[in-house]
Amino acid sequence: MQFGIFSVGDVGTDPNTGRTPSEHERLKAMVALAEKAEEIGLDVFATGEHHNPPFVPSSPTTLLGHIAARTERIILSTATTLITTNDPVKIAEDFSVLQHLADGRVDLMMGRGNTAPVYPWFGQDIRQGIPLAVENYALLHRLWREEVVDWEGRFRTPLRGFTATPRPLDGVPPFVWHGSIRSPEIAEQAAYYGDGFFANHIFWPKEHFVRLVGLYRERYAHYGHGTPEQAIVGLGGQFFMRRNSQDAIREYRPYFDNTALYGGAPMEEFMEGTPLTVGSPQEVIDKTLTFRETFGDYQRQLFIVDGSAVPLKVALEQLDMFGEEVLPVLRKEFASGRPADVPAGPTHAERVARRDRERAGQ
Template sequence: MQFGVYSVGDLTPDPAQGRTVGEHERLRAIAVIAEHAEAAGFDVFAVGEHHTGAYVTSSPVALLGYVAARTSRLLLSTATTLITTNDPARLAEDYAALQHLSGGRLDVMLGRGASRSAYPLFGHEIRDSHALAAENYALLHKLWRTEDVHWSGTFRTPLHGHTTLPRPLDGTPPYVWHAAVTSEETAEEAARYGDGFFANHIFWPAEHTRRLIAYYRERSVVHGKGPAVVGLGGQVFVRPRSQDAVDEFRPYFDRSPVYGGGPSLEEYTATTPLTVGSPQQIIDRVLGFREYAGDYQRQLFLIDHAGLPLRVVREQLDILGAEVLPVLRREAPALTRT
């Protein structure tokens, strides 16, 4: 079981300080968070890809390359890379190069993307998202495993005997996850290729996530490509005392463009994986994910969103690393179902 943190790189105003950090400060802060996560004992750090003014993480390969040079143990991942709007040949070369530079400490998580803005930016239409994802991943998968590739498709020019460089480290491509919030098509792709499936269940109730993961596992059996490998997302905010956590996080929740204006903090934590409270409450909630997700292999926490300042994020990492991760590492294997 791996435990990690991920960042979506949002540029959300901090309601407590009354300011929004700039792009430079936010990018540097994300790198600091990754370094701190390694020191706190986490296994994985992942960063998303976005192409709107509300986010700063437009180039995860560049950011992860910087992080790779400043860490030694942390497994790095995207969360996600847009398989729809990125050229597969570019992805094949960028992430093979990063795999070499990081000493193999790299996964790639693929997704179609939730924002419409990336499609016209890169010359595509959102109505083609499913077809783009399927075609682009088929080509990426082939480019990583085959030299002298001859290929033609719908969305890009043909290839005539092309070999992407560098080749994957030791001939083994980075491990691939397919991420989804609602898409059974994405779960199907993961199962068909024998890849991992990451259910980023940060906005949806348990029953929705249960059905999506069950579908992936069923399709994995049908395709027979190997064991189903499942990861989960989730948001946490922790303080030694539960009420302190609630009081401190509430203004961030209430004024966040993602959460604000909808259900209350109490309603949201009751119906989604968002957990705000003491270390023991975080432990109990995360261990409870198995009740509807079954056994799974990776848990990533979103902890730097909603305008939280870097100081607070680092405090979160310290508390989680000292008081939550040791218990999860001890207790999670005991809950494994055969």
């Protein structure tokens, strides 16, 4: 089981001080969070991709490449790579370079993006979001696995005898997750390729995501990749902690009320219907453990700690508390009773070893 954090890189005004960090400060804060994540023993740091204010991470591979040089162990991922508006050739090459520089500590999460104006900025139409996601990923999948690619589709110029460079490290492409909050077509796509499916259920009720994860597991087995229980699932989460729940609620409420991301719902109502936990370390433990009861054994759990203008100092305090009081318990509890045939979270070393075993058995 892999635990980590992800950041969407939003820039907001602290409701307590009235101060808004600069874009420079926000990017540096994301780097600091990644370094702290490794320090406390987390497995993954992931960044979103956005091309509109108030977000700063428009170039995830640049950011992750910098973090790779400052870390040694943590897996570097995206919380969204826009498969709809990025050229698959550029994705293939950018992430192969990053994979080499990070010694394999790289994977990525494909997403469509839901900001309509972004599509025409990159020459695309949001009404074609699903066809773009399907076609572009089909090409990306081939670019990483075939030395020479001939290809023709609807949304970009044809390729004739094209080789993406550099080739993936050790001949094994970065692991791919497909992220979705509402589209069964994306769950189907993840299942077809035997990739991971990430249900970022931080803003919608869990019942909606139970259906998506269930569909993915069923179709993963249908395509012959393993049993439904062996499908590779990731989940989102969000917490704010203090030693007692009253302090946590009092301190976090201004941040919650200050952001439009929550749709105007009261904080207690939002906590009841989504994974958001505002409370003590034990409450974070208890809420997170319910995720396995709801979705079955899964492979990756990512949390947001820096959204809604929570300042860096406070986010770092959250991570220190998480590393000391929450993470050891979650590791123990999620390992307890986990079936032996349920795979662990994907790593480059494990995937290379599996490839070599399969070759030896042929």
